[in-house]
Amino acid sequence: MRKACVFFALIAFVIAWAPFAPAQDGELQVPKTLVAGSSFSIPTQGSGEAELYIVGPGGVFRRKVQLGQAVKFRGGEITGAGNYVVLLSGPSSSLQARFDVVAQKPDALSFLGKPSRLPVSQNDGISGVVFVFDALQNLVLDPVSVTFDLKDGSANSSKTVQTQHGVAWVRMNSASKSGSAEFQAVAGDLRENRIVQMVPADPCTLRMTARRAGSQVFLQTDPVRDCNGNALPDGTSISFTETRNGRIAASVEVPLKRDVAQTQLPAYDGAVLSVATGVVMGNEIKVGATR
């Protein structure tokens, strides 16, 4: 623990002191830009031993070097993209230089497609965000062309955008037909898929019919659809209520099955039957008129 504290204190001191340190003869020859994970070397001048520090976003490297020889770094040693500082601390003076490590070519897309489920015909209801990474998980800051495709069974919509600072995003409309849509992000030969489920909106009309049979009245809705003609999903709760003399006498909540809901309630002369789902009201029927 104490060694670590001393080490990091030394690093901090070196970084803070570096700009004011007197320069050695000559300069460190460091490439201005490196590709992450690539090999490179830093030539040195003079004689004797020195210590080389490379301080970057991924950590700090320290290496004892023999002045006058090139310091070689193998591929895969410097993997994190970002701005680096090189310090060569010799017996009498030190040198410093800066270089950038940039990401490799795009290798992976992180794709956020939201929401996973939404009603049909929603303008800008779908958002897609792509982060482009290289094989070493560095964000690729160079502009990359990303195409967003939204494919449902019948329609296909597409938008292409350039990444800015490694990110590309779009907003797209949901289709008018319910069902699962494939939401794709494509950059070159990279491809990521998400599933966006487009579900029916609120029912456009809710209508039931009634048939009296003795002491019971059988109720059945017409197929329940939204304003685009999509059938509401099975399991949607339909509420039937029978009101007698202004007071509820019977009620039942029935799930839709195969687009319709059906049930039976006691038949009271003059009672009023009504149907609803969620906040949508349907028609009313007076018992007796259906005899």
Next chain:
Amino acid sequence: MSDHSGKGRVLAFVIMVATLVLVAMGTLWPGETAIAMENFSPRLLPVVPSAQGAVDNLLQEIGRRDWQAAYSGLANKAEFTESDLIRDLMGDHGGLRTYATLAGYDARPVHASAEEAQFRAILRWSTVLGTFQDQRDLKVVRGDEGWQVVWPIVKERPVPPQVIPVNYLRWDVIYRGAGDDWGAQDVDAPHVRIVDMHPVDHLGEGTTVLGELLNDDAVPAYVTVKATLLGKDGSSLATEDAFDKMSHVLLPKQVTPFRIDFQNVSLSHVDSIRMEPISNLVAASADPVVAIQDQQLHPSPESSLTGQLVNQSGQTVNIAHVLATFYDSGGQIVWVSDGYADRALMPQSPVPFSVPVPSDLSSKIANYRVITSTYSTSRLQ
């Protein structure tokens, strides 16, 4: 030494004789209190001397679940079996009664003559879900064996064997996998919204938040509602959730009422309320369907909403929870109340229920809405 020993033997003999005499007197001429004692065995008493004693005996035997004694002491035991009596009192098919114990009873005479008497007995049962009452009008007759209760047996109509087709609806969910990276999307929680909410101060007992929650999504949802009362300085006064005063599993487009009670916070101290509807995807079933028939609102003083639950599906419902929302003439919620059916719901067999209504609110109630949520041991729902 021998003189002391002789006196001791005499004293022991006297105490033993006195004890035997007292035991014999207590057996032959027992007092009312002795008859009503919890561990008293009525089989030692072939003749019950009073109608009240017969009723007390029976109800205590029921409380002890001494079914053999209870059944053998009935005047009309030839009309049904001991199993029928047990089923009548304790239910079956995993209904709430099967988990209930008799916590107490009141038996009051309604009418009495030399040969016959009528009693109104109210049996108070306790369960983990609360208490419920059972009112029975008991006829007591005097026969050769003294007073005996004529038990008003209620036999359930057996469900005729049949096949009820069910298009079994269920939803399955594929969640995000453990190996997916942070950018991989997960399925969204169901979209729910509060469609009505307002606080009331009921009888000065604290703050109650009433409201309704809608599952606005196309998938079933497990929901709960949490409320935080905020004071005038923005500080949190209390946080509660609706617990069992709501239906937690909602099908698409289904609405549940909710009631959140804050016992110790006066509404006058509340500046605002932060509501948190919470929803999760849940594997749910659309069955069974339960109709609520013969709904009647009874006025004060013992105001309540009663009705009958009819299971329209083929599956046995072990426990049914009834939730009632009461509205005033303006359509605003004035109260949310709940209760449990004490018997299992067999297919097509009506089971009565009763939901209490605060007496002070019964005059304000213009309309109501009742829903049920069901629990079946054969299905996790």
